[in-house]
Amino acid sequence: MTTRRVYIQEASQISIQEPLSESWMKSPALCREPFARAVDPPFSQYFAPNQMRRSTAYLKRALAVSLEVLKRCGIEHPDAIITGTCFGSLERTNGFLSQLCSNKEEALSPMFFMQAIHNAVGTSLAILTDTKSYNTTYSHATLSFDAALLDAYMQMQLGNISNALVGAHEETSAIHFELFKKCGYVGIEGMAPYADISVAMMLTAKYNPQNLCEVAGIRLCYKPSAEKIKELTEKMLHVAELESPEAVMTGVNGNPANDTPYLELAKRLFKNKPLLTYKNLFGENFAASAAGVYAAAHILKKETMGSIMVINRTEKNELSFTLLKRL
Numbered sequence: 001m002t003t004r005r006v007y008i009q010e011a012s013q014i015s016i017q018e019p020l021s022e023s024w025m026k027s028p029a030l031c032r033e034p035f036a037r038a039v040d041p042p043f044s045q046y047f048a049p050n051q052m053r054r055s056t057a058y059l060k061r062a063l064a065v066s067l068e069v070l071k072r073c074g075i076e077h078p079d080a081i082i083t084g085t086c087f088g089s090l091e092r093t094n095g096f097l098s099q100l101c102s103n104k105e106e107a108l109s110p111m112f113f114m115q116a117i118h119n120a121v122g123t124s125l126a127i128l129t130d131t132k133s134y135n136t137t138y139s140h141a142t143l144s145f146d147a148a149l150l151d152a153y154m155q156m157q158l159g160n161i162s163n164a165l166v167g168a169h170e171e172t173s174a175i176h177f178e179l180f181k182k183c184g185y186v187g188i189e190g191m192a193p194y195a196d197i198s199v200a201m202m203l204t205a206k207y208n209p210q211n212l213c214e215v216a217g218i219r220l221c222y223k224p225s226a227e228k229i230k231e232l233t234e235k236m237l238h239v240a241e242l243e244s245p246e247a248v249m250t251g252v253n254g255n256p257a258n259d260t261p262y263l264e265l266a267k268r269l270f271k272n273k274p275l276l277t278y279k280n281l282f283g284e285n286f287a288a289s290a291a292g293v294y295a296a297a298h299i300l301k302k303e304t305m306g307s308i309m310v311i312n313r314t315e316k317n318e319l320s321f322t323l324l325k326r327l
Helices: 049-054 057-073 090-102 110-116 120-129 141-157 174-182 226-239 256-269 288-302
Strands: 006-014 080-084 134-138 163-170 197-204 213-222 248-250 275-277 318-325
Touching: 006 057, 006 141, 006 288, 057 090, 057 120, 057 163, 057 197, 080 120, 080 141, 120 134, 120 163, 134 141, 141 163, 141 197, 141 213, 141 288, 141 318, 163 288, 197 288, 213 226, 213 288, 226 256, 226 318, 248 256, 248 288, 288 318
Parallel strands: 080 134, 080 163, 248 275
Antiparallel strands: 006 197, 006 213, 163 197, 213 318
């Protein structure tokens, strides 16, 4: 059976950069704070006043960036809506748990719970776009987006769907920042800020020279050895009919505990190749890999990148590899 090619037609973001824009490619906003909130667009362009009052910032970001991508692509009803998130809405989760304690588990408002659940984004998008097709949410910690992307990629290769709206959305909070700081996950001097992120992209099986790039391969790995990673990388490149990557986008964020495996792996497999990072621009969070794919797709399309992304200076338990190919 012949598999179909998969392309990223459009992609956008709401983060600590200018929202729904690629201005970061020429004039990136630099955040020196260890904890930062997203720069929100004017939500009134996307929602009625009553919708804005009921929704959290997390939900409004996720819906706005998704609706913007659908608008740019001219698609009203995608064949699939696939979402990745680790925590869902932290604000609503905290509100629900606080209400649970203060009211002694009685007389609870359903609104906090309804907007806290992980699939709130997917269901809200289905309602707003009147889409009754495949709709699912992945919640697999830092691999949530990668699992969502892999789902869409496999279904499109098999011919089950022709396009898919894939998103990754993560909300931060001061409370969780302090908790993760104690764990050494964020807040280390010199590392990328812990920040909100919301990314949406439209995948399509239809070739168009206006597409951003081709998704040429995806692999998810658990505790892979260096040899296994080398084997998977070479196989992906071979299938994509590429000899070697022109550049390698990494998850380096300025925290030595996080960066060392990436840099050591790059020395073994990608010697003399430009190593890039995106977390210094978009921040660290559990959906950060979506920002990496988003940034790489636009870099390939425009064939340019800022020097701030070049680092050139693994033994992580979980790794994902997404191979993007210029059209």
